[in-house]
Amino acid sequence: MSWRPTYRSSKFRNVYGKVGNREHCFDGVPITKNVHDSHFCTVNSKYLAVVTESAGGVRLFLCPFAVGASGLALPKVCGHQGNVLDIKWNPSLTTSSRPVRVWEIPEGGLRRNMTAALLELYGHSRRVGLIEWHPTSSGILFSAGYDYKVLIWNLELGEPVKMIDCHTDVILSMSFNTDGSLMATSCKDRSLRVIEPRSGRVLQQASCKNHRVNRVVFLGNMKRLLTTGFSRWNTRQIALWDQEDLSMPMVEEDIDGLSGMLFPFYDADTHMLYLAGKGDGNIRYFEVTTEKPYLQHLMEFRSPAPQKGLGVMPKHGLDVGACEVFRFYKLIPLKGLIEPISMIVPRRSDTYQEDIYPMTAGTEPALSAAEWLSGINRGTTSYVCVYPDPVLMSLKEGYSRPNQLVFKAPVKKEKKSMVVNGIDLLENVPPRTENEMLRMFFRQQEELRRLKEELASKDVRIRQLELELNNLKNLSPNGV
Numbered sequence: 001m002s003w004r005p006t007y008r009s010s011k012f013r014n015v016y017g018k019v020g021n022r023e024h025c026f027d028g029v030p031i032t033k034n035v036h037d038s039h040f041c042t043v044n045s046k047y048l049a050v051v052t053e054s055a056g057g058v059r060l061f062l063c064p065f066a067v068g069a070s071g072l073a074l075p076k077v078c079g080h081q082g083n084v085l086d087i088k089w090n091p092s093l094t095t096s097s098r099p100v101r102v103w104e105i106p107e108g109g110l111r112r113n114m115t116a117a118l119l120e121l122y123g124h125s126r127r128v129g130l131i132e133w134h135p136t137s138s139g140i141l142f143s144a145g146y147d148y149k150v151l152i153w154n155l156e157l158g159e160p161v162k163m164i165d166c167h168t169d170v171i172l173s174m175s176f177n178t179d180g181s182l183m184a185t186s187c188k189d190r191s192l193r194v195i196e197p198r199s200g201r202v203l204q205q206a207s208c209k210n211h212r213v214n215r216v217v218f219l220g221n222m223k224r225l226l227t228t229g230f231s232r233w234n235t236r237q238i239a240l241w242d243q244e245d246l247s248m249p250m251v252e253e254d255i256d257g258l259s260g261m262l263f264p265f266y267d268a269d270t271h272m273l274y275l276a277g278k279g280d281g282n283i284r285y286f287e288v289t290t291e292k293p294y295l296q297h298l299m300e301f302r303s304p305a306p307q308k309g310l311g312v313m314p315k316h317g318l319d320v321g322a323c324e325v326f327r328f329y330k331l332i333p334l335k336g337l338i339e340p341i342s343m344i345v346p347r348r349s350d351t352y353q354e355d356i357y358p359m360t361a362g363t364e365p366a367l368s369a370a371e372w373l374s375g376i377n378r379g380t381t382s383y384v385c386v387y388p389d390p391v392l393m394s395l396k397e398g399y400s401r402p403n404q405l406v407f408k409a410p411v412k413k414e415k416k417s418m419v420v421n422g423i424d425l426l427e428n429v430p431p432r433t434e435n436e437m438l439r440m441f442f443r444q445q446e447e448l449r450r451l452k453e454e455l456a457s458k459d460v461r462i463r464q465l466e467l468e469l470n471n472l473k474n475l476s477p478n479g480v
Contacts, residue, residue, distance in 0.1 A: 010287055010296065011355060012272060012345060015325065017283065017301030020340035026050075029061055031308060031333040036085045036129065037172070037214070037261050037278065039309030041338070043329055044089040045317035047105065050331065050338065051084045052076075060084070060095070064109055077103055079115040082127065090133035091363070092118065098127045100143050102155065123151050123160045130171060135180045137372035138365035142183070142197070144171040150185070152197060154369050161373060164200040166193065173215045175225075178268070181377045182243070184225055186213040192227060194243055198373065206246035211239050214261050218243070219288055220268035224250075226288075228262035228275065236262050238275065240294055251294050255284070265312060269360050270325055272298070274343075279306045283328070283341070301341065305332045313340075315360040320395050323347045325356055357395045 032040050032051040040051040050061045060077035077093070079101070086096040093103040101117035124145035134140035139155040150164040150171065169188035176183055183197045192213050194204040213229040225241040227249075235257050239249040255262065260279035266288075267274075273286045273295070281303040287296040311329035318324045319342070326343035345356050366378035 010298070012270060012287055012325075013298055014346050015272070015285065015298060015343055016346070018342045018344055019303070020342065024340055026061075026063060026338040027336060029336050029338055031331050031336060031338075032084075033333070034083055034085070036083070038086050038129075039263070039311060039331075040084075040087065041309055041311040041329060041331055042087045042089050042093070043311040043313050043317075044091070045314055047089075047109075048311065048329060048338065049077075049087055049089070049093055050311075051087060060087070060093075062093075062105070062110060075110040075113045077110075077114045079117055085127065085129045086131050088131050088133055094131055094133070094141065096128040096131045096143065098124065098145075100124075100128050100131060100141075100153075102141075119155060119158050121153055121158065121160075123153075124149065130174055132174045132176070134372065135176050135178065135361075136366040136378050137180060137369055138367070139369040140180075140372055142174060144174060144185075146170055150174070154373065156369055162198065162200065164195060164197065166195065166200065166202050167191075172213070173217075175217045177218045177243075178221055179377045180372070182218075184216045184218060184243070186216045186227065186229075192216060192225070192241070192246060194225075194246065198375065204243065204246040206241070208239075211237060211249065211252060213239075215264055217264045217266050219266055219273075220271070222288070222290060224288075224294075226264055226266070226273065228264050234259075236260075236277070238262070238264070238295075253295065263310065265310070265326075265328075267326055269315065269358050270356065272326070272343075274326065274328075276307065276310050276328075278308065281306050285343070301343075303330075303341075305330075305335065305337075307331060308333050314363075315395065316363065318395070320352065320357060321350075323353055323356065359394055 026048065029050060030053045032053050034040065034051070042049050046064060048063055052061045062077055063074055077095075080095065080097050082097045084095045084097050088094045093105055095101050095103070100121040102119040102121070103114065104118040121141075121143070124143065124147055126146040128143050128145045130144040132142045134142070141153040141155060142150060143153065144150045148165070148167045148169060148171070150167070151160040152162040152164070153159070154161045167185065167187050167189070172186045172188060174183060174185050181196070182203070183195045185193050185195065187193070190208050190212055192206040192208055193202050195202055208227075208229070210232050211227070211229055212231075213227045215228045217226050218224075219226055223243050225243050227239045227241065229237055229239070231237045231252075231254060236255040238253050238255060240251040241249050255275065258277060258280065260277040263276050263278065265274040265276070266272075271288045273288050275284045275286070283301040285298050285300070287298055288294065289296065308331040310331070313327040313329070318327055322342070323345045324342045325345055328341040330339050330341055332339065345353070347353055367376055
């Protein structure tokens, strides 16, 4: 019997990356110079939030997508005292520093610089490096600090409800399975852990001697974990694990010999895995299967500009008409540029492609914080659906139903304007350095000059109108 090569057909084998047009990019953004292993940006369907550098300290650049490159003059979130190491949306904006802050962005966007957070969460003894929202519950937030602890916050109370202290070193990454009943962590002590978050019990633990783990991600409902890190020869490497048996990885594959950290991004709808290295210009993508060899390399997006971080657009914000299945927002600090990269499946038909857009996770939480803390999971635990599935949505019809189940934070009274010498102190943040004070002084001088010119022009106009009125009176026969 003659040998025949086996070919595997895939609907995603021709996926290609497309850089957005100039009008869809954001330029002139002073991206932060912090070297922490984070993306420093987060994306939802309305806004892009980026950690930036400024003379007065760290600020968040928040811009609607409808504004594009002209949004640099928009107000910023500038109430941080230290470095912001992580930032997440869901649905409020959350930033990790010390303390963790939760920001509520108004429906119409910011009209002035925001300095007061909705919530300030104090609980860690050292700075916070990671924050993650629970995937199905409302108002449950996880924070991991440099004190080697993970705190679970109930934002309806504004207090921590659980502390996980099984780690012996700095926590590098956190990831949740589909229903949020399990949490996987990678730690600087070279250990990979699968934890039941409500009890804090470690279900599985692997001491990775040959594979130094940096990042971990759950692969949807496959009961698999994927980690990125370095081999014993300092080559970048990925490994596939069975979440119920971490004694040995199922697959280990070397990527290259570069030194930047590999960030994994997994799309549970298309089963595609994207790998992007910090400082690289390329993005590799694979298709994950349940059969050997488990990882099928598809293609690679190449770019000469190195990336500092990547933000990911949620599924309900993609361009379905262009067959877009994934979208990155790439931070390029050398150019001060943020450019979108769309992953597109080439199709000739203009109709809706249901095979590449299955039902996806919606924006409405499946259960409240109290329900999750009581032990309820929403999702499929094995082959039998014990509880209702997480709230799903179709990309064909869009999603317009309002979010009914959201956490209720403690109510704060809205601050009124504080006007001193004609300056609104809430809208104009006081200068913190000499350079900022000089810039503000020159701006005020320019504003005074403009107002004087406008006043002089109005005086001339008033005199012209008085002369015209006198002429009309002189022309009339009776002076009326």
